[in-house]
Amino acid sequence: MGYESIAVNRDALTNLLSRSQFLLAVGTHMPSVSSSSIVFINLDRFRQINENFTYAVGDAILQEIARRIVRHVPTESLVSRFSGDEFVVACFNVDSDAAYTLAQRILQAVAEPHQVENKDVVVTASIGVATQPSEGALCERALMLAESAAKRAKDGGRNQVCISSPAVSEEMLTPLIVETMLRNALRNKDLEIYYQPKIQAKSMQVVGAEALCRWRHSEFGEIPPHRFIPVAESSDLILPIDEYVLRAVCEQGARWLQDGYRVRMSVNVSSRQFGQPGFPELVRSILRDTKMDPSLLELEITERTAMHDVDRAVHTLTELRNLGVRIAIDDFGIGYSSLSYLMRFPVHTLKIDRSFTAGIQSAVNQNPVIGAIISLAKSLNLNVVAEGVETVQQFDFLRDNKCDEIQGYLFGEPVPPTSFQLTAFESTPQPRGFHPGQDTLALQLAEYEWLERVGMAALRRRDLGELVSALPDFIVERIPCDRFSIELASEDDRYCLIHEASMRDDIPARIVGTFVPTSKSGLSFIRKTRLPSLCKDILKHPEFPEDYTLSAEGIRSIIRVPLLHGQDVYGMFTLQSSHPDLYNDNDRRLLQRLASRLGSNIYAAYQNEQQRRNAYIDPTTRCFTRGFLSALMLSEDPLTFLEQVCHRPFPVSTDLSLLFLSIVDFERLPFDEGEQAMDRLAELLRCDLGEYTLPIRLNSGDVLLVVLGDAALVIAHLKRQLTEQLHVLHARAERLGDPTQAFDVRVGEATGSLANLNDLYLASSRQAMELPPLCLRQLGRP
Template sequence: MEEFTGSYNYWIVALSIFIASFAAYSALDLTSRVIHSTGWKRRIWLYVGSFVMSLGIWSMHFVGMVAFQMDMPMIYDQWLMILSFAAAYIGSFIAFFTINLKSRLNNRRLITAGLFMGASISAMHYIGMAAMEGMTISYDYALFSLSILVAVIASMTALKMFCELALMEASPKLFLYKMLSAVLMGIAISGMHYIGMNAASFSGEMDHVHTGGIDLTTTAIIVSAFIVMIQCFFVVGAFTDRQLASQSALLSDNEHRYQSLLDHSIDAIFTTDLHGNFTKMNKSGSKLIGIPEYKWKNVSLASVFSGEEMDHVSYQFRKVVSEEKPSSFDSIIHSKDQAVHLNTTLIPMYLGSELEGIHGIVRDISAQVEAEEEIHAIAYTDQLTGLPNRRYFVNKIEKTLAVADGKTVLFFLDLNRFKMINDSLGHSVGDLLLKGSAKRLQECLGETAVLARLGGDEFTILLPVVEHDGYPTQVAESIIKAFDKPIHVLGHSLYTSLSIGIAVAPEDGITSDELMKHADIAMYTAKSRSKSNYAYYHASLSLKTETMLKLEQELKQGIANDEFFLVYQPQISCVQRNIVGVEALVRWKTQSGTIKNPGDFIPLSEETGLIIPLGEAILDMACSQAKKWEQAGTPIQISVNLSPKQFQSDDIVDYVAATLHRYNLSPTLLELEVTESMTMDHMDRSIDILNKFRDLGVSLSIDDFGTGHSSLSYLKEFPIQRLKIDRSFIKDIHSDAKTEKITSAIIAMGRHLNLSITAEGAETAEQVSYLEDHHCSDIQGFYFSKPLSPEEIEANYFMNKKNSSVSS
């Protein structure tokens, strides 16, 4: 026997390594399909992956043997070759099965799989070596053992990498990792083969000829190409399956998302055929309408909607089908005995280019509708009385005028005495009075009339239909008569009345602004006549109103430009006939140079509220003048009248204190005059304010005593020092016995109460003599002096104080 030696064809060696690497990549790719598949597909890919891996290992061995060239032809036993392939397949299958169990790969399973894979590679190699006929092979056991160890370690490493990479997301980096892993596995498999070949020694007879075997030298390249083609086929199959699986997963995800959308949507979502029969409805829709999900098949629109709503929905449905355009609309259904407001969107649903059905989305907008109605109520309803408010009323006037073909009448009503009742009895009583008044007004009106509350104690009425010319007068008189009876509120029987202004369209205006303005003007005319009256508007009223507005503007400018000044009327002692004080009286010198008396502007200033800044200016000028006279050594007390609005203001005491402080004026030099009427509305508050004035050191007097709510009780309660008898009593003192007796009684009462008594309006010697005889304290009137400027006061009364007695 001869010992044979051989050499390697390195091109074929490189081909064997490529086949091993490509087989490893194919197996790696197929392994991922095993991990990501389930059921029968998982088993198929397990068989295919094992086949491709074993085929790659076997083909590498086959090509590697061809690469080893000896002097004699190499003939193989075909049954042992088949057995070697079977060993490779069984080991690969067991290894792949072990690593692809559902549970996470652990070291125990990895070692088991690696041992089986390494054993299968080794078995395949050495059975293939044994298949060589006419050859005696002996082995170097160190290299023999090393080859098996390399096979096991390489298998474990490759299987671990296969599992880790199969779980990664697809990316260019993953492809690179797969390539590197496949090359490593290919080198490991090839390394085991060539270590095993190096461990073998071959011997035999050169003249021993065998027949019937396989001569692989001429077919190595063809077999290699065929093996690669098979592996490519499976790789392409795995890629295709991956794409299909990805698309299937995407479709499945989309289906799950869509189903999740249907199941969890708060809106009703449905589909119908082109005849309006439901084919599907989600849970929200079933709950909303009250029909279980499984019963929606072939339910028609008529089963959900009825009457006019069905006609409306059917029209919208036919419109979507015919025009093939989406449509959105609102509708109402009755579910569980209550109306449900719906917003429905219908969308054409296509299969390819053909209209297949209608997709619908329905939202319950009942809460939104209710909120809108509440907002509308807030925007257009008076919250206290429930009547329409100004915004609603103005819109109603405009709409009525736009379509009116006859007369339209507007009433403007003001509730008399409301402020007094509201202030004295409290806002809760005032609110109930307004509600009661609204109810009583409503009872006086017909069905077509519109009653509204503009705010405060102002109401308006619109008569869109006027039955005859005298109809507005009848309505006004019936309203006034209705308020002759008291309104009972919380135990109070409250009497009030109405002042009504009436404007008629189109004579008095053709817009809401014109009518309301003119009715308001007429209302103030009615109020000026009496506290329970009505008046129709006419053009002359506007002229008067425009005059008043012009005067109001001039009054504002006059206050701002310091056009007001004070004159002072002396108060003369009845005992010593000397000056004991002066009363400050305001005058207005306009820009034209005209001097206006208080009667020309005080009523308007009271009405407009300008009396507050005007009163502050008067108090400021009086204190300034008092300080000048004090510094000149001729101190004298100045009396200043407070208006009702001034007295009722919250900061009147603080303002008086601040003014005294600003001029460093002794409070004894200031006397404040209030009327009986202004102190009677809020007795407790009035007493509190007067006491605060006395705490400042200011003197107090009651002006025009005897003309208001005269009461002996308040003379006891109020901290006053003086009574001023109204000029109306002094005027008739000698012509009316009752007046004379009242005057003497006032003087006597004042003296007994230790109050100073000042008589206003004394113009004759007889009046002065009478007052002196009845021991009146002081006299103020034209008998002694008209109102004078500060310079005239100084010249007439202060220049010669030693001879200061006064004569007429």
């Protein structure tokens, strides 16, 4: 590895990974392993070492502790000096017990005495361990948990190991902390609205949805409703939360209605909100502001809330019903309402509590009670909804007893609005566009605010994959799509790199690392013309060779718009839908404005990916670094890793051959001559490298060539060309009388599969050290 690369990648004192490189490496590995553990090591009272001795002694102790840690960790682990007296170890594919055992070994190793001025000096450590599965694994989250556990170990007396667990995180969520975080969430609009479908029992069609509030915190992850709703109800937060949810639901319903979808939206109303004198007026104001159809809004009031003050409840419900909204009694059956009061309430729907649904066909048989509730509702001409349906037996019983609608995990869990829209509505949407009577200025203002909101969201996401995953949720607010992609031109312009997100399970996104030849992609046309493209039905009128593949995947309509950096087109946006004749010129114009608004953000994210790739490139030889080889060996899917780093497709075959090259007596050469020799060797190799040949500089004087596929002929050709060019160098050096102009190379080779890359590497390097140099061998010298 070159000097410049070492300075970037390593801590200068301990030669461990630096903090930034550690975070990058761990963030890359975590999603691809079954589990990961972070061991956070905080040295105890290390400041006293520097105060009682010298900083040189402190540095020597830190170096020794680093060596002890490295000796005890598995070879595939990553070790970093995180700060002055803090070290972090990342272990992959180990469970919590193994991680704890490793932490105990490190604890004992660190505590071994150090010889300082003929005295034994003992330095202890407080260690925290955090283990989590790969699903949803976040490096920052794991580090936070491990560091918190290390702090508890230090507060608990030092020189011990503490394990972080979900229970610890739950204990941190006290009501006061939840209330404070909830206020910030309301201010920042971090609360999300999920929708659970309601199915008509007869037709099995989606006829409605219940809106449910969800909260995903940046530090604690998803906080369940039972942790924050009671806190909100006991404080003054439940009123703004209810208003926030009601307004968000009406805005979503209005957008769906504008796109041609009619769905009845159910919203839970708290007892405190229902008891407010101005609640009907609040509903009226929200309906007027959002232009929501009142008949598509259903307010759910619990039975206990309605019975708290019957006369007032009847008055409030009557006002709400006069607005045109629907009223539902939620959790029916667990309260204490009588038939006479139920007849007074102007309601439309009864919702059977899930406790009764769970008793269907169980030891506590609730069948007679449910049958009685349904009969009662039918006699009062009320709609009946059963919630909590999770089994086919429950559904069959409810349908046979003429229950109108079903809600539960049997048909769908709560999902974001975009997922609900694209999975629940199978009918072709109505034509969209400008209709007479619409306020042009209001539409333009809404479009401008939407573009600004998407732009702000893009600024917070600098990773290209994260950006692609987040954008469809914003795009479908204005333009329907089943699949969205950003397609970027590779460095040599031979391939188009696909970064894609799908909104539907039946039209899955192409995997990360998919490549389409630029000549077959629409990107070639976009780069030449700088103009957007709209195809209303690629099945009937395909424009590019790629369209044949897209139509086979179920895509019918597509919009392509260019992504510009200055005057150069570096990629394009595409929106794809399974519906023909869906998109219009207004959609193309709006997407083009969005691409113009986000062009610089996407280009910056693309450059960040390029910088990650450049971290694997040796600056002297332009070969890959040893870190690239380590990452390739550790990767669970090596071919995908190669495609992401090299930005080109690789053969599916996992057969490979290795050619290990080592410059003879490299360590005896002066630094400048050694680097010059390595640069010449790399130049000789580059002249004959094939598309699937990877040059890797292992250390100062060694290069490893990894050739994928059936490589026997490629290896033979490389060896012959290298021999001839080394002869030329020797001849030139003799004529010039300068032996520094030539060098000999030891060569070893091995053949096998990608899964055995480490063993093949060791075998090829061993053979290179055992055989005479290449030029001497060819000349017949001893």
